[in-house]
Amino acid sequence: MLESIIIKDIATYDSVGIKMNNLKKINFIYGANGSGKTTLSKYIHNSSNSIYATCNLEWKGGLTVNTLVYNKDFRDRNFGKGKIDGVFTLGEATKEEIEKIEKMQKDLAELKTKGIEKKASLDKQEQTKQQEDNEFKEIVWTDVYKENEDDFKDAFRGFIKKETFKDKILYEYDNNKDSLQTIEDLKEKAQTIFGKTPIALSIISSIDFEKLLEIETDKIWNKKIIGKADVEIAGLIQKLNLNDWVNEGKNYIIENDTCPFCQQKTITENFKKQLDDYFDETFIKDIVKLKDLSTEYNRISENIKNLLEQIETQEKEKTDTKLNIELFSPLLKTLISQLAANKELLNNKAKEPSRSITLTSTRKQLENIQETISNCNSDIKSHNDIVAxxxxxxxxxxxxxxKYLIEGHHGTIETFVKKQQGLSKGIDAIKKQHQDLKEKYTELNKKIREANKNVTSVQPSVDEINRILKSYGFLNFEIVPSQTEPNQYQILRQDGTTAESTLSEGEETFITFLYYLQLAKGSTQEDNITEERILVIDDPISSLDSNVLFVVSSLIKEIVKSIKKDLGSIKQMILLTHNVYFHKEVSFVDGRTPKNGDTNFWIVRKNNNLSSLQSYEMENPIQSSYELLWKELKNTQQNSGITIQNTMRRIIENYFKILGKYADDDLIKSFDNHQEQEICRSLVCWINDGSHGLPDDLYIEQQETILEKYLDVFKQIFVKMGHEEHYKMMYREQEGELAIVA
Incomplete structure (x- = not known):
């Protein structure tokens, strides 16, 4: 059965369109010509057409049912080719054969009902599972993603949508076997790895300072470098401690015999020889060593100083340096000061070799600096290992x-997984049961088709159509089986000539509709005449006169009754019409059934070339003016009391005076005693006065106090006149509902 229809982006339906929800067994749709009814019927007939891509039909239990649509296209398809396809119905079947088919049909219907129920149960389970899934998705998104987004956003890349994040959580729950780490460690690592993509850093060169330390500890610095003691002049030089002074002046007399001190020609070859003997080879070697070591020390110390200063400058410029600058810089400053002091001592020693000096040891400073560099290089290596x-x-x-996130929410995840597993098992079990029912349904339906083939005939349809034609005065033509084509009909005049081309529009419409009704009960295929079906009837009386209108409505009402009683293969009907009289006639069942749970009403309207739909559910919107008067009277609490007098007067006039030919006195005299007659007279006077004049405020106040009393007198008029049943029917006193009749 159809449950809802969505139609949009076609003809007069815009992109919003309409949705016809809560379709029942019987559905009446009223709308003026051009309001969009035919578009609706055409879509139902051919919903697979690409022009209806945005429209949708929703079926109960997801099971589609064969739909038979009557509209102008139906007439053109079936009565525009000279011959008409025969309609197979249960023809010459025995009572036992029909009962057997009916039994199988009943079993088939039960299987279908069970299948729909099972599908509903399956849908409910799947909805529950989906709801649990959605709730879990929101929980992990809020409690896991949002809570850790700032710290671990890079870890969530690729999973920043709720659905994918939930799936990732479940995957990690099943597969992550990592050891658990603390949040502090994870945050610290995240700052390094999730920050700017790291690049390899250069190792800082190590310092070779062993030679420098070796020079600093050389014995030459403590040695007093003086001349040879056994030379004649040695006693005087050493006594006066003039070694350095004499050694310096010696250079001036090598090529000269003038004393550099007294400027007299006192320098003899013997004196020169004594000086040469005093400053012998040992002295010269020590002086050379002294100068070489001083030069080398200055060179090495300068290189070390330059290298360390360069390291300091470069590392200070780096934002990601691993060198402890706060420790390195003071150590370097102290070292530079020590090297400067030693340089000064070396200069003094070079000038005065006879002096004994002790150089400041730079070992501790250099070792501290080297340790700082070594620590830096160790950090650089670790960093480079990460980069590599x-x-x-x-x-x-x-x-x-x-792993940390999963362990922190293990209970929530575990509960969800267990629920989903339980629901999945239940769903799988229901799916299997549903599939078994579908297979049984298919097999039984196949048996019914085979049984139908053996007991079907086109003749009953011919007889039924001709019977109805003759019953309603269509005597100059009839429908007969074709003599040349099997399972075909022809429309013939009494003289045997073909009548199809000479039929009036009304005659063609009527016989087309009779053919449609037979098709609704049978089929053009002999194996599926008992298949369930839905009827969609679009304006079947467009060209019919008023007499035939009642015939068609009577035929349709019989179908309505069988649908409501669930008899036969027709399970649902949708009727569309623009004729208000036809609508009222076909929707009227009996005066005692104002509303029915199997029936719904709609009105489709077109405004500014756009179609819209209004649902009235079980309330028939098409009513007579007389019915509306009773409805007005029923709703006294919602309406102004001023209008009630006019409403009562018009009801009494229409029913008793116009139809019943009663006068006011007849109504008054129907009461038994004088007192009651006076009360009735006062009501008649009251309603006549109130319906022809405008009460003032004082009278309105008085009217509200006596309204209930007059309503009772109004009812008693119907009782006394013998028309209480009419009052009950219209007012629905016992059921509390106003009758909807037509």
Missing amino acids: DYTNQRNNLINAIW
Whole structure:
């Protein structure tokens, strides 16, 4: 059965369109010509057409049912080719054969009902599962993603949508075997790995300072470098401690015999020889060593100083330096000061070799500096190891983060997984049961088709159509089986000539509709005449006169009754019409059934070339003016009391005076005693006065106090006149509902 229809983006339906919800067994749709009814019927007939891509039909239990649509297209398809396809119905079947088919049909209907119920149960389970899934998705998004987004956003890349994040949580729950780490460690690693993509850093060169320390400890610095003691002049030089002074002046007399001190020609070859003997080879070697070591020390210390200053400058400029600058800079400053002091001592020693000096040891400073550099290089190596293995390190950190998140919400995840597993098992079981029912349904339906083939005939349809034609005065033509084509009809005049081309529009419409009704009960295929079906009838009386209008409505009402009683293969009907009289006639069942749970009403309207739909549910919107008067009277609490007098007067006039030919006195005399007659007279006077004049405020106040009393007198008029049943029917006193009749 159809449950809802969505139609949009076609003809007069815009992109919003309409949705016809809560379709019942019987559905009446009223609308003026051009309001969009035919578009609706055409869509139902051919819903697979690409022009209806945005429209949709929703079926109960997801099971589609064969739909038979009557509209102008139906007439053109079936009565525009000279011959008409025969309609197979249960023809010459025995009572036993029909009962057997009916039994199988009943079993088939039960299977279908069970299948729909099972599908509904399956849908409910799947909805529950989906709801649990949605709730869990929101929980992990709020409690896991949002809470950790700032710290671990990089770990969540690729999973920043609720659905994918939920799926990732469940995957990690099943597969993550990493060891658990603390949140502090994870955050610290995240700052390094999830920050700017790291690049390799250069190792700082080590300092070779062993030679410098070796020079600093050489014995030459403590040695007093003086001349040879056994030379004649040695006693005087050493006594006066003139070694350095004489040695310096010696250079001036090598090529000269003038004394550099007294400027007299006192320098003899013997004196020169004594000086040469005093400053012998040992002295010269010590002086050479002294100068070489001083030069080398200055060179090495300057190189070390320049290298360390360069390291300091470069590392200070780096934002990601691993060198402890706060420790390195003071150590370097102290070292430079020590080297400067030693340089000064070396200069003094060079000038006065006979002096003994002790150089400041730079070992501790250099070792501290070297340790600082070594620590820096160790950090650089660790950093470079991460860079070299960045992908693995990053993946390991991400896995560790997910492990931490899962463990932190283990209870919530575990509860959800167990619920989903339970629901999945239940769903699988219901799916299997549903599939078994579908297979049984298919098999039984196949048996019914085979049984139908053996007991079907087109003749009953011919007889039924001709019977109805003759019953309603269509005597100059009839429908007969074709003599040349099997399972075909022809429309013939009494003289045997073909009548199809000479039929009036009304005659063609009527016989087309009779053919449609037979098709609704049978089929053009002999194996599926008992298949369930839905009827969609679009304006079947467009060209019919008023007499035939009642015939068609009577035929349709019989179908309505069978649908409501669930008899036969027709399970649902949708009727569309623009004729208000036909609508009222076909929707009227009996005066005692104002509303029915199997029936719904709609009105389709077109405004500014756009179609819209209004639902009235079980309330028939098409009513007579007389019915509306009773409805007005029924709703006294919602309406102004001023209008009630006019409403009562018009009801009494229409029913008793116009139809019943009663006068006011007849109504008054129907009461038994004088007192009651006076009350009735006062009502008649009251309603006549109130319906022809405008009460003032004082009278309105008085009217509200006596309204209930007059309503009772109004009812008693119907009782006394013998028309209480009419009052009950219209007012629905016992059921509390106003009758909807036509």
